[in-house]
Amino acid sequence: MGADTTPGYELLYDIIRRRSSIRKLKPDPIPEEYIGKILEAGRWAMSGANSQPWEYIVVKDPQVKKDLFRAYNEVNAEFIYWMEQQRVFELRHPAYQMTAEKAVEQQRRGAGWSEAPALIVVVGDGRRQWGTVQGAHTFGREQSHLTDGLANTCTLMHLAAASLGLATQWVTIHIQEPFKKVLGVPDLMMLYLIIPIGYPAVQPSEGVGMLLEEIVHHDHYDDAKFMSNERVVQYLYELRGKTMQSYRQSYIGKEEPKKN
Ligand SMILES: Cc1cc2nc3c(=O)[nH]c(=O)nc-3n(C[C@H](O)[C@H](O)[C@H](O)COP(=O)(O)O)c2cc1C
Numbered sequence: 001m002g003a004d005t006t007p008g009y010e011l012l013y014d015i016i017r018r019r020s021s022i023r024k025l026k027p028d029p030i031p032e033e034y035i036g037k038i039l040e041a042g043r044w045a046m047s048g049a050n051s052q053p054w055e056y057i058v059v060k061d062p063q064v065k066k067d068l069f070r071a072y073n074e075v076n077a078e079f080i081y082w083m084e085q086q087r088v089f090e091l092r093h094p095a096y097q098m099t100a101e102k103a104v105e106q107q108r109r110g111a112g113w114s115e116a117p118a119l120i121v122v123v124g125d126g127r128r129q130w131g132t133v134q135g136a137h138t139f140g141r142e143q144s145h146l147t148d149g150l151a152n153t154c155t156l157m158h159l160a161a162a163s164l165g166l167a168t169q170w171v172t173i174h175i176q177e178p179f180k181k182v183l184g185v186p187d188l189m190m191l192y193l194i195i196p197i198g199y200p201a202v203q204p205s206e207g208v209g210m211l212l213e214e215i216v217h218h219d220h221y222d223d224a225k226f227m228s229n230e231r232v233v234q235y236l237y238e239l240r241g242k243t244m245q246s247y248r249q250s251y252i253g254k255e256e257p258k259k260n
Contacts, residue, residue: 015163020207022167023250025116025198034164035118038197041160042120047149048132054153057121057183062114064182068121068194069114071178072171077103079175091236094247113169116196120157121183124150124190150192157195167200169250202253205246208239 039056047053059065081103084096096103113119129146130137136145154170161168171194173179179191217225227235249255 015159017207018204019159019162019168020204020246021169021250022200022202022204023113023169024201024252025113025167025169025196026201027115027117028199029117030166030198034161034166035120035197037164038120038157038160038166042153042157045149045153045156047152048129048136048145051129051131051145051149053124053126053129053146053149055123055125055189057123057185059119059121059183060117065114065116065119067182068119068179069112071182072112072194075175075178076173090240094240094244097244113171113194113196116198118197120195120197121179121191122150122154122157122193122195123185124192125188126190127188146190147192150190154193154195161195161197165199166197167204169196171196202249202251205249205254208242208246 035058039058042054042056043052045054059068080093081096084092089097098106124146126146129149132145135141136143158168158170173191173194176191179185179194180187180189183191185191214225
């Protein structure tokens with residue numbers, strides 16, 4: 001097979017490009033076997049020394065989903081909202097560029113991902129990750145093979161869901177305790193991520209990516225590509241300019257252009 005025919009790559013790249021965060025899902029049930037396929041893909045992720053520190057909780061019980069979503073609004077989102085107030089309005093995360101009153105109203109009204117037919121909650125066992133080299137845990141060296149491995153299993157599951165025509169969202173958990181309580185997760189475990197899964201209720205956005213020429217270096221680091229502090233600030237403004245719209249679209253769908 002010639003180098004110009006790369007069907008495996010095309011297939012993979014198509015799935016990669018088709019995946020995007022969808023934050024409004026249909027409540028319609030999804031086939032049980034699809035959840036199995038997603039988990040099966042996730043368990044083959046790379047992890048330090050193959051320690052496989054992950055476990056998955058599949059949540060379908062409506063009350064449990066509601067309880068998790070309540071914890072998300074009352075604790076997690078509240079904390080993140082407050083943290084976002086520390087920076088200028090335009091640089092805040094798109095979900096938090098609003099007044100406190102609007103944020104409270106939105107939280108009270110919205111059912112959000114609690115309506116997803118299924119959630120996969122990813123938990124990690126830090127003890128198991130000790131299978132990897134000790135240097136990966138050295139304090140002060142900014143290494144965490146635990147979260148690296150967990151991120152990998154999550155990415156594979158997001159891609160597997162996309163390959164099945166399903167939509168997902170990456171719901172980071174910053175304050176774990178209330179979620180662990182709802183699910184009865186042992187204290188020693190880390191509650192890493194909630195992945196709501198379902199059929200998309202809105203069209204995916206096109207995706208915003210940096211250009212390869214901006215981020216690829218050849219043989220040595222090209223200093224001309226090193227971003228100055230000023231450039232990073234400019235980049236962050238530009239990024240928000242681009243992602244505000246795609247973020248909004250992932251919640252409410254594509255907006256028709258306003259007619260004069
Ligand atoms: C570490 C990490 C944290 C993220 N946290 C959240 C989150 O808490 N909520 C959310 O809706 N999306 C979250 N995302 C998804 C990103 O916002 C999203 O992947 C990014 O904007 C690119 O958009 P796309 O997924 O549509 O391509 C997170 C992604 C990563 C990798």
